[in-house]
Amino acid sequence: MPIKILSVDDEQDLEILLTQYFRRQIRKEVYKFYFAHNGIEALKILLDVKDIDIILSDINMPEMDGLTLLTKVNELQNPSLKCIMVSAYGDMGNIRTAMNNGAFDFATKPIDLDDLSRTIEKAVEQINFIKASQAEHSQLTSLRNDLSIAGEIQKAILPSIFPPYPELLDKLDIYASMEPTMDVGGVFLRISSV
Numbered sequence: 001m002p003i004k005i006l007s008v009d010d011e012q013d014l015e016i017l018l019t020q021y022f023r024r025q026i027r028k029e030v031y032k033f034y035f036a037h038n039g040i041e042a043l044k045i046l047l048d049v050k051d052i053d054i055i056l057s058d059i060n061m062p063e064m065d066g067l068t069l070l071t072k073v074n075e076l077q078n079p080s081l082k083c084i085m086v087s088a089y090g091d092m093g094n095i096r097t098a099m100n101n102g103a104f105d106f107a108t109k110p111i112d113l114d115d116l117s118r119t120i121e122k123a124v125e126q127i128n129f130i131k132a133s134q135a136e137h138s139q140l141t142s143l144r145n146d147l148s149i150a151g152e153i154q155k156a157i158l159p160s161i162f163p164p165y166p167e168l169l170d171k172l173d174i175y176a177s178m179e180p181t182m183d184v185g186g187v188f189l190r191i192s193s194v
Helices: 012-021 023-027 039-048 066-075 092-100 113-157
Strands: 003-008 031-036 054-058 082-087 105-108
Touching: 003 012, 003 039, 003 113, 012 023, 012 031, 012 113, 023 031, 031 039, 039 054, 039 066, 054 066, 054 113, 066 082, 066 092, 082 092, 082 113, 092 105, 105 113
Parallel strands: 003 031, 003 054, 054 082, 082 105
Antiparallel strands: none
């Protein structure tokens, strides 16, 4: 499954530049690019394409700028979605604002495509780590639910009324208890008297 990258920039040339530079990765389906020209278009794409992995966003754009888009993306609360901010303004103020608003990294224009490629690779490493952690968490949650159900089944096997056979009250003392180490016990005894 390719890494889905949304490029948000009002400069049309960037679309050509990115598709040309990353043509091998696109052809091999390592990356799949989507393009928007402002933050509003980007939000529409994010609603339509649920599994965007990386956003490359310019800061200065019409209709909705990149820092506002970054704030909206943070509201999605998707830890595996990484935003790389791109701007012609290399000043520390924009870098600090972008980073404080949750940007993964920052690149300046004119874009050094080799550096951008390394930044995307670094983002992909983190995305893969987060997705693997989320999958493991999901598996552990499922296992925990299964163990809880198994524990309830085990408890249901034990009699809850004592003595369970009132007619044998003078011949047999019987009690049951179960205290599993975690959720499920591993030993069952069945005692019968003739």
